[in-house]
Ligand SMILES: Nc1ncnc2c1ncn2[C@@H]1O[C@H](COP(=O)(O)OP(=O)(O)OP(=O)(O)O)[C@@H](O)[C@H]1O
């Protein structure tokens with residue numbers, strides 16, 4: 424579905440993405456792990472068109488999407504969330520959802536006025552909000568949401584655009600541990616409905632639990648790839664997360 428091939432992007436002397444190749448298979452939940460500064464978010468920015476790669480190519484469903492604009496990439500079905508949720512703070516939760524509706528764009532109606540939005544679009548938004556536990560807060564301004572709720576709104580809003588591939592940057596960060604299992608169930612349920620996922624998170628238990636396949640990144644490079652069990656057992660990954668001395672102690 425997504426084929427990233429030999430992508431590179433440097434910021435001055437920092438090779439944030441250094442010859443990365445990665446694939447996301449249709450219907451998969453693919454994880455991307457790595458310690459702070461590994462280059463995960465930069466890779467997301469390159470795939471979604473927010474940053475242009477210095478080299479390499481990206482194909483999505485047999486189309487070359489290298490260096491296309493973010494809006495074009497989104498129209499093709501790749502949606503992404505941001506590590507720090509961005510939204511429209513001075514709009515309500517429902518209005519935030521409606522901005523992402525393809526239906527509204529097609530009909531050229533104002534996304535800012537729920538009264539002018541077709542009933543089926545409002546119903547779709549309401550159903551998604553209910554699913555994400557945000558329906559009761561539909562009239563709250565986004566700026567008044569708690570950080571975890573804002574994170575959920577970011578995810579819920581992306582669903583309004585009917586993603587084929589949804590890229591989630593740290594969906595579990597700041598989420599109450601008791602709610603992480605329901606987040607995992609929601610991702611699996613959406614996958615069963617046909618959405619493929621590429622997700623970054625520091626919560627390895629969550630990533631291993633929800634993902635079919637994982638790529639591990641360090642210093643801009645992919646250092647391991649495989650099933651969760653394979654990647655967690657990989658020596659380079661162990662060294663990254665536990666440290667060389669701890670690993671020696673384990674032997
Ligand atoms: N806009 C930028 N300008 C300069 N350097 C940047 C920029 N964005 C990222 N970097 C650098 O690129 C490297 C990769 O950063 P990136 O944010 O992609 O890491 P990450 O894996 O997402 O980390 P984290 O887990 O902390 O979110 C880091 O060294 C970072 O400081």
Ligand SMILES: [Mg+2]
Nearest residue numbers: 463464465506
């Ligand atoms: Mg990041």
